[in-house]
Amino acid sequence: MNRSLIISSVLHALLIFITAMSLPFLAKKPLDIPPIVSVELIQIAEKTNIPFAPKAKKIIEKVKEKEKKLVSEQAPPKKIEKTKTKTVLAPDQNNKKIENETPEAIPLPDKTLKKVETKEEKKQNPEKVDDEVKQVSEFEKKDLFDPNNIAALIDKSKEESAEVLKTNDDITQDQERNVENTGLTLSEEDALKAQIFGCWSIPLGLPYNENLLVRIKLKLKPDGTVSKTEILDHARMNKPGQGFYKVLAESALRAVKLCQPLRVPTTGYERWKELQLNFDAREMLEG
Amino acid sequence: MTKKILILLFILIPIKANALIEVDITRGNLNPLPLAVSPLSIDEESRKGFEKILKKENIGSEISNIVENNLRTSGLFNPLDKKAFLQAPDIANLKPRFEDWNLIKAQALITGKVNYVDDKLRVEFRLWDVLAAKEMMALAFTTVPNNWRRVGHIISDKVYERLTGEKGYFDTRIIYVSEEGPKTQRIKKLAIMDQDGANNKFLTLGNELVLTPRFNPASQMVTYLSYFKNMPRVYLLDIETGTQEVVGDFPGMTFAPRFSPDGKKIIMSFAKDGKSDIYTMDLENRIVEKITNHPSIDTSPSYSPDGKYITFNSDRSGYQQIYVMKNDGSDVKRISFGNGLYGTPVWSPRGDLIAFTKLHKGKFYIGVMRTDGSGERLLTENYYQEAPSWSPNGRVLIFYRETKTNSKGEGFSAKLWSIDLTGYNEREIKTPTDASDPSWSSLLSN
Amino acid sequence: MRLNKILKNTLLVLMACLALTACATKKEVSNVQGQMQGDVYTGTDTVEYLADGVPDRVFFATNESILTTASRETLRAQAGWLRKNPSINVVLEGHADERGTREYNLALGERRANAAKDYLMTYGISSDRITVLSYGKERPVDSGSNPLAWSKNRRSVTVKAN
Numbered sequence: 098m099n100r101s102l103i104i105s106s107v108l109h110a111l112l113i114f115i116t117a118m119s120l121p122f123l124a125k126k127p128l129d130i131p132p133i134v135s136v137e138l139i140q141i142a143e144k145t146n147i148p149f150a151p152k153a154k155k156i157i158e159k160v161k162e163k164e165k166k167l168v169s170e171q172a173p174p175k176k177i178e179k180t181k182t183k184t185v186l187a188p189d190q191n192n193k194k195i196e197n198e199t200p201e202a203i204p205l206p207d208k209t210l211k212k213v214e215t216k217e218e219k220k221q222n223p224e225k226v227d228d229e230v231k232q233v234s235e236f237e238k239k240d241l242f243d244p245n246n247i248a249a250l251i252d253k254s255k256e257e258s259a260e261v262l263k264t265n266d267d268i269t270q271d272q273e274r275n276v277e278n279t280g281l282t283l284s285e286e287d288a289l290k291a292q293i294f295g296c297w298s299i300p301l302g303l304p305y306n307e308n309l310l311v312r313i314k315l316k317l318k319p320d321g322t323v324s325k326t327e328i329l330d331h332a333r334m335n336k337p338g339q340g341f342y343k344v345l346a347e348s349a350l351r352a353v354k355l356c357q358p359l360r361v362p363t364t365g366y367e368r369w370k371e372l373q374l375n376f377d378a379r380e381m382l383e384g
Numbered sequence: 385m386t387k388k389i390l391i392l393l394f395i396l397i398p399i400k401a402n403a404l405i406e407v408d409i410t411r412g413n414l415n416p417l418p419l420a421v422s423p424l425s426i427d428e429e430s431r432k433g434f435e436k437i438l439k440k441e442n443i444g445s446e447i448s449n450i451v452e453n454n455l456r457t458s459g460l461f462n463p464l465d466k467k468a469f470l471q472a473p474d475i476a477n478l479k480p481r482f483e484d485w486n487l488i489k490a491q492a493l494i495t496g497k498v499n500y501v502d503d504k505l506r507v508e509f510r511l512w513d514v515l516a517a518k519e520m521m522a523l524a525f526t527t528v529p530n531n532w533r534r535v536g537h538i539i540s541d542k543v544y545e546r547l548t549g550e551k552g553y554f555d556t557r558i559i560y561v562s563e564e565g566p567k568t569q570r571i572k573k574l575a576i577m578d579q580d581g582a583n584n585k586f587l588t589l590g591n592e593l594v595l596t597p598r599f600n601p602a603s604q605m606v607t608y609l610s611y612f613k614n615m616p617r618v619y620l621l622d623i624e625t626g627t628q629e630v631v632g633d634f635p636g637m638t639f640a641p642r643f644s645p646d647g648k649k650i651i652m653s654f655a656k657d658g659k660s661d662i663y664t665m666d667l668e669n670r671i672v673e674k675i676t677n678h679p680s681i682d683t684s685p686s687y688s689p690d691g692k693y694i695t696f697n698s699d700r701s702g703y704q705q706i707y708v709m710k711n712d713g714s715d716v717k718r719i720s721f722g723n724g725l726y727g728t729p730v731w732s733p734r735g736d737l738i739a740f741t742k743l744h745k746g747k748f749y750i751g752v753m754r755t756d757g758s759g760e761r762l763l764t765e766n767y768y769q770e771a772p773s774w775s776p777n778g779r780v781l782i783f784y785r786e787t788k789t790n791s792k793g794e795g796f797s798a799k800l801w802s803i804d805l806t807g808y809n810e811r812e813i814k815t816p817t818d819a820s821d822p823s824w825s826s827l828l829s830n
Numbered sequence: 831m832r833l834n835k836i837l838k839n840t841l842l843v844l845m846a847c848l849a850l851t852a853c854a855t856k857k858e859v860s861n862v863q864g865q866m867q868g869d870v871y872t873g874t875d876t877v878e879y880l881a882d883g884v885p886d887r888v889f890f891a892t893n894e895s896i897l898t899t900a901s902r903e904t905l906r907a908q909a910g911w912l913r914k915n916p917s918i919n920v921v922l923e924g925h926a927d928e929r930g931t932r933e934y935n936l937a938l939g940e941r942r943a944n945a946a947k948d949y950l951m952t953y954g955i956s957s958d959r960i961t962v963l964s965y966g967k968e969r970p971v972d973s974g975s976n977p978l979a980w981s982k983n984r985r986s987v988t989v990k991a992n
Contacts, residue, residue, distance in 0.1 A: 683933045697931075
């Protein structure tokens with residue numbers, strides 16, 4: 098025991114000596130450390146316990162501040178109402194239909210309260226509530242599902258896009274020079290992307306292995322507020338078994354609304370007065 | 385003719401010249417969706433009626449508290465502070481002033497009201513999209529007053545489904561093993577509770593050791609391992625009636641039971657002469673089938689949701705690894721190839737993933753991989769944790785975690801924890817005693 | 831010249847490291863001295879006796895069910911004792927440590943007890959007299975969370991059944 102103690106202390110002393118000797122030697126040669134490059138890690142690592150990039154949060158806060166200003170300055174309840182009925186009209190009708198299709202929700206064509214009571218303790222039957230609150234006139238008479246309506250909607254969207262093309266044509270005639278310079282610059286695009294990243298709460302329940310791409314066409318005002326939104330494949334919202342698509346589309350619409358006014362370039366309104374946003378959550382959901 | 389050409393030009397030119405600017409949005413935030421759960425409104429007469437029966441001062445608030453708690457614990461929603469609400473519950477339910485809710489940053493709003501009708505509890509609720517200023521869904525339920533907690537859970541499920549696109553998991557129960565006493569002489573009982581920890585109830589007295597209870601996905605049956613008369617055997621328990629029976633007649637230890645997805649078979653391990661193989665027993669005709677035949681330990685079997693495949697744990701390679709085979713035992717393939725030992729594979733009810741326990745360098749991990757073994761993701765690391773069980777929608781895993789004892793062998797505890805597939809939302813599920821071996825039921829209502 | 835210096839320095843550091851490691855291992859070994867060989871428990875703290883000179887339990891390495899030389903000796907003593915007392919039947923209780931999943935440990939405990947049973951049978955004990963029972967990790971003798979405690983818990987215990 099004593100011997101090992103002695104050996105140990107001798108060796109320890111030796112170690113301290115060596116360290117003391119070698120340290121100055123090392124100090125002579127300062128290592129050439131390259132400047133630290135900070136990299137934002139997007140890919141979620143093998144072990145995922147770290148909350149998502151704080152950058153996004155900051156963006157949201159900024160956006161929220163902006164929103165506050167907007168509310169106080171413009172306070173446009175009427176405006177919202179108007180745009181709503183116009184722009185969200187088509188999806189609304191579709192939602193309505195889907196709801197009526199689902200077997201769990203019992204549709205009430207005569208709009209009377211249907212009471213389903215269970216005497217058994219363990220089961221409740223959900224019933225559809227009377228729509229006494231609905232104030233939007235468009236919803237009326239749309240209760241019954243009619244496949245022809247879809248066709249009508251699709252046709253309508255075609256008409257709309259045709260209209261769009263016409264207006265575009267006017268522009269091209271007026272300002273031909275601007276047209277050549279289409280597209281946003283990288284920094285412009287990044288600014289817009291970063292803003293929408295912050296507004297978009299991804300519905301985490303969506304499957305990552307399905308093709309869920311929601312394309313939304315926006316009409317913008319010069320200040321970046323959105324005057325019209327249109328889901329390009331909105332026919333898909335009607336289809337049974339596309340519940341995920343509908344959820345994603347709704348979340349994308351919320352993101353656009355939440356982000357208003359969009360962070361658009363200060364110049365070249367004609368370039369970006371119409372924008373298409375492609376919402377694709379796969380990268381995030383795959384995690 | 386010229387007209388046609390003109391039209392053609394008319395169409396072609398703008399497309400070529402002014403393509404619509406497209407911006408790809410491939411990222412978003414994983415922050416929980418801010419939403420407001422307005423307390424369910426209740427008229428004075430109904431309030432008094434329920435106060436008498438349920439001893440709760442305001443059943444409307446109680447139910448909305450359940451909804452709020454469920455949505456918060458899911459990690460996908462952020463219920464906002466009620467103090468900030470500007471609109472009274474009864475008025476909000478009739479016609480929300482969306483600007484008010486927008487102002488407090490709510491993106492969705494839940495309103496509703498409670499009535500006392502013919503000794504029954506009648507609850508209606510509505511879900512509103514605040515930003516789009518429209519109603520998303522409206523439902524009503526009528527039930528006996530004692531079911532008020534379940535009403536809260538069902539509302540949570542409906543909201544969850546409408547906003548995430550997949551079914552919820554709130555109207556469910558969890559069966560687990562309650563643990564008490566010193567580590568060397570644990571007393572274990574079967575216990576059952578609601579998914580949120582309420583209504584805890586013990587199902588056995590603790591006279592014999594019980595382990596690994598598992599729910600039948602199709603009924604209120606449970607299968608588990610009991611050391612009744614010191615003979616470790618797989619048992620079947622009917623929660624409604626309390627009747628118990630031993631499963632099959634095996635000359636040795638049966639363990640690691642689990643139901644088939646249709647609830648008609650039990651799959652389990654049978655150990656004899658130092659080797660454990662996997663067997664199934666049909667609960668209707670009692671026919672026993674041997675599925676694996678290997679001198680190694682084959683255990684922890686779990687069916688795929690379509691019943692066509694079985695994943696299990698085997699040490700045929702020398703160490704514990706995860707395998708997948710067809711339901712007749714053919715086509716055995718090893719799927720785990722990472723460093724470490726792999727155990728307790730459980731097939732997700734969605735079918736796309738297998739959850740597992742991994743032991744590597746003295747740490748235990750709960751993780752998931754695809755059914756071919758690719759895409760391994762470790763969700764949580766700890767000193768000891770195992771036995772993941774899926775929520776019925778395949779989004780959350782519940783498991784148990786044991787603590788390290790100190791140098792005197794003190795400080796041992798076992799607790800239930802849950803984590804969702806993103807690995808962000810990890811939380812303890814409080815139980816009256818220590819707890820282990822949790823198993824999640826299917827949705828009680830559909 | 832410079833290279834020489836670097837080499838010299840590396841050598842010095844290496845030596846220092848060696849000195850340190852020697853220190854560390856020495857300490858650890860003395861801690862568990864006489865209690866473990868490899869990671870098989872060799873102590874007698876938890877051992878009880880079926881009769882004079884007949885220990886009741888054998889120990890195993892992590893994840894193993896192979897009998898060590900010491901285990902075989904113990905089992906031979908048990909076999910002798912069983913032959914002398916033909917009216918006694920035994921239960922072999924297999925156990926595992928806490929560092930494994932519950933279900934696998936149940937199987938592992940069975941495998942360990944069975945290894946002991948097979949050995950007893952080769953020494954002429956009828957399988958009718960032996961029952962095998964696995965407790966997995968459910969009944970540790972030492973509640974510690976350290977290698978020594980785990981080694982005590984990886985065991986097969988022979989218990990009189992009547």
